[in-house]
Amino acid sequence: MSSVSIRFNKATYVTGEMIEGQAVCQFRSPKQFRKIKLRFKCKEHTQYSKTKARYNSLSGKTEFRPVKFTGDNIILFQEINLLEQGELPSGEHVFPFSFYIPHGFPSSFHRKNGDITYSFKLIVDRAFKFDIEDKKIVNVISLIRFHDISQILLSPLTLSDENTICCWCCSGGSIEVQLEFDNRVFTQGKAKSIRVSCSNMSNKNIEEISLKIKQKIKFITTSPSQNSKEISDTIYKTQTSGVGAHGDKTCFLIVTIPDNVDVPNFSVSRLFEVYYELKLKAVVSGCHKDLEIVTEVGITNVLHPADAPQRTFENDAINNATDYPPMPMPMVNAPVIGMPMPAEGYGLPSYSDSAYPPEQPGPLAPCNREPSAPSGPEYAQLLSNELPPPSYNQAVGN
Template sequence: MSQCRICLENYSGTYYAGSEIRGRIECYFDDETTVRGIKIEIKCKEHNEWTGTEEYRDPTDNSTKTRHITLTGDHDVFHIKQMLFGSESGSREVSRGHHVYPFSYHLPYDIPSSYHGPHGSIIYKIKAVVDRPMRTDYEDKFIFNVVSPIDFNRMSKDLQETTSYSDDKTVCCWCCQGGVVTVELELPKIAFTPGETIPFKVNITNLSNTNVDNIKIKLRKTVTFRVTDPQSETKVDVDDILSFGEHGVGAHGEHTYNLTLAIPPGLEVPNFTKCNLFKVEYLLKVTAEMDSCTMDLDVEAWDIQLGHVQYTGTNPPPSAYPPTNSYPPSSGVAYPPPLAGVYPPPSGGYPPAGFYPPPAVPAPYSPGFASNGQEKTALMGPPSAPMDDNPKAREAAMGGPSAPSNVPDAPPPTYSEVQQASNLPYPAYPPK
């Protein structure tokens, strides 16, 4: 039964930005096969989707009505192809039997992390293709997880400088001017990491005849999702990370508050580098709550940044990022592990007598499909695509972002979860 499958030799559940993907395509052909080429594709794709409405004119009664439509957004952050055998044109013969085609690819440093949100996802996928002219291709696919830490050592040092924000307003009550209220916010830096505690100051000068009843501090995270087809539209997901308050300041009074901002250690911090359809923003807001007849005064630090690696004043060389001795922990075996008696073949001749076709034992995960299009049972990893030329059907078989399914995708582990699974302190990246 002719087939192809992807075997990853250095995958332990997570690849890090900048690390190497190393593996091979294993092919078995029942007979001599004509192919154009054998290639590997590695893609990072962002996808959003939700249901919206649009107005249309009903020609039966010339009235305007509303109907539901599906809004989608798709964008390839990157898409690379490696031809391992042959080319995109012409044809050549491949002999019957077992063939192995190794490949490797270094992930870029400036890529997003895998992400699953309420309206979309960022997915990394490897696809192997045996391109057969005038015939259905043999294919295998594998979805893998990528963690791309936000390292403040690789960003502008301005993020580490003291930054101040202020605003004031003239308090009026029943058309009587009552003086000026000023709120000043001072941060030692604007780049934070989960688990970090940051001291900061708030100063309120109240020269009015009205009391400032309370002050409220709020750290807010906003994720924006965008679709483009058939029209451009956005949705936002708002999460108040922190919210607390302090006593106010009486009329003609002044007070300086020495406060701390404790970022939750388990906070999910997505990395949307080079994404067109996702954006994350953080806002630190200080509100001076006034008497009922006066509007509140807000001061906003709108340029807050959250990441994973604290600034240490050193810029680690590319060779040390990520640290290969710690992330991810090496299991010492290939992934998926080769089958005993199948690959590599036993010594004493190749192929050994009776070795082909392979014995009917379960593969580490679905190894592809035969020429008759029958699906193999998957034990690990995503299923391979059915044998047809419909891209959407193949995507649906993979349980991809555009595939309708009653079973929700399991989200990839967060950066902190990967660290906890490795029994490493947070944050411990890069190593000292």
């Protein structure tokens, strides 16, 4: 039996690359055809069901029935003729092909409520006979770089939330949480530090501080009417210890988006939208309102050296959430600044064997302290030899 097949040079391609492969025709007998053609298509599809209420005038009751919503859109379509009308003998015939995937096109995406698929279809078009066909799906990854992210997310930002603890109309102090970003863009697989400051001037404890990042995908349909459905998934979460009453804390939360998280690019899609939300939550003990900071963030799946550099705090953060290190204690027997210091006394290198003699210390700066008052027997003898001060008449006399 005759057959056709599509072979790719590799399993996964990246936007901006050429998809290369071969169209293979295996005929057991000579075949006449009108065309041998290859179609390349990128198609998006959405579907879901919603329950809608409907009033039945005959029964006088409100009935609920499911309604199916769908959406279809072709993002890219190309077709090439590998061979015009003619006849091929029996045997194997190989036709190489290549298609270009433009930058910014969406990633391959497959979910329950929708998908984006890149497919190839090889067709041997025969007159008055069944066509010989083969269809294959190729996986495409769309790169999301820093310059693809909104400029608003690339700017530094500081957010805060504050709450005053009240009990029976009596103020119990205030609590403030502050979140500091150098930028709000995370690179998949790369650690990024976020600075969190908490000032608890109340008489209640903050039990814990948690951070979550959610991926929200909107599925848009066009039939029977324009509609949408949003699905939210938590792609990252972490937490650290809280703060006791009348205390404060500053720490760094290390956030790393896992490599197995699907980060789609829907920049030219009409039926899909993606949004990432970061939420910081400080849980207050007792029946009091928790403090929350919610903001939009962006995620990239590739980082190039030419991308905008980001200021990070990895060198300062030791664990998942750590406090500031304590201030260094003063040195014991430390030399006085500005005074000459012998090289041998403090473990500094000696210049006795050096080819260059040490520089002579410059003159010392004058002392700014007030001189101490003279005292002792010598000062008393000095006072006895001095003349007494003049009287008033001598001072004002002519």
